[in-house]
Amino acid sequence: MLTIGKHQFQSRLLLGTGKYPNFDVQKQAVEVSDTEILTFTVRRMNIFEPSQPNFLEKLDLEKYSLLPNTAGAKTAQEAVRHAKLAKASGLCDMIKVEVIGCDKTLLPDPVETLKATEELIKEGFTVLPYTSDDVVLARRLEELGAHAIMPGASPIGSGQGIINPLNLSFIIEQTSVPVIVDAGIGSPADAAQAMELGADGVLLNTAVSAANDPVKMAQAMKLAIEAGRLGYEAGRIPKKRSATASSPMEGLSIG
Ligand SMILES: CC(=O)[C@@H](O)[C@H](O)COP(=O)(O)O
Numbered sequence: 001m002l003t004i005g006k007h008q009f010q011s012r013l014l015l016g017t018g019k020y021p022n023f024d025v026q027k028q029a030v031e032v033s034d035t036e037i038l039t040f041t042v043r044r045m046n047i048f049e050p051s052q053p054n055f056l057e058k059l060d061l062e063k064y065s066l067l068p069n070t071a072g073a074k075t076a077q078e079a080v081r082h083a084k085l086a087k088a089s090g091l092c093d094m095i096k097v098e099v100i101g102c103d104k105t106l107l108p109d110p111v112e113t114l115k116a117t118e119e120l121i122k123e124g125f126t127v128l129p130y131t132s133d134d135v136v137l138a139r140r141l142e143e144l145g146a147h148a149i150m151p152g153a154s155p156i157g158s159g160q161g162i163i164n165p166l167n168l169s170f171i172i173e174q175t176s177v178p179v180i181v182d183a184g185i186g187s188p189a190d191a192a193q194a195m196e197l198g199a200d201g202v203l204l205n206t207a208v209s210a211a212n213d214p215v216k217m218a219q220a221m222k223l224a225i226e227a228g229r230l231g232y233e234a235g236r237i238p239k240k241r242s243a244t245a246s247s248p249m250e251g252l253s254i255g
Contacts (some may be wrong), residue, residue: 108152
């Protein structure tokens with residue numbers, strides 16, 4: 001069970017809704033992923049304007065919790081405005097704070113992310129800030145009252161996987177709210193690695209929407225996240241420098 005503030009979910013996969021080849025593929029991918037949380041950019045929120053094309057039109061929105069994100073915001077003030085716009089639509093009180101500080105890397109602006117997180121918590125939102133894999137910043141966000149911490153694996157859309165597993169594991173160890181690895185996941189192996197490190201969930205978009213077969217990849221990600229979680233719960237064996245026979249020879253009757 002994944003608990004974010006007052007919300008509870010069975011699935012640990014959070015899925016983005018952008019960049020699919022078409023809305024039918026998007027619908028099928030979302031369905032096979034078994035995700036319960038869909039994220040979308042508030043600035044593309046035509047879903048609240050019936051006269052405009054709706055980029056979630058094929059999805060049965062009753063079945064999902066919507067996690068609006070503030071992508072495109074470059075200041076805390078803009079992010080707060082986007083969040084309020086989303087809440088005014090009455091869909092969900094959750095908000096993914098995404099304040100980009102660098103156009104080349106799309107890495108988050110730590111100062112503006114902190115400010116926006118603080119403000120939105122005061123306003124009563126369930127706040128999930130997207131952050132870099134900075135251990136101290138993650139702690140500061142939790143101290144402010146963030147309901148989940150979302151460190152990036154690597155730059156958004158890069159598909160590079162987890163660049164700094166050490167930092168990620170420090171964040172996971174020190175954090176009491178859910179840690180959801182967000183951005184840069186490229187393959188099911190990356191998603192499983194995040195879960196094996198002890199992450200509570202994974203948010204991804206490009207790895208599925210831009211795959212050759214997004215529907216198959218959505219299913220692969222679902223299975224990888226489940227497998228990674230099971231592996232984490234089971235507890236992996238320690239790595240050793242030397243071999244140990246898998247079939248012990250002691251006490252055998254045949255010499
Ligand atoms: C959809 C969304 O919120 C992205 O900003 C997110 O960070 C996913 O990144 P990837 O596309 O790298 O999975």
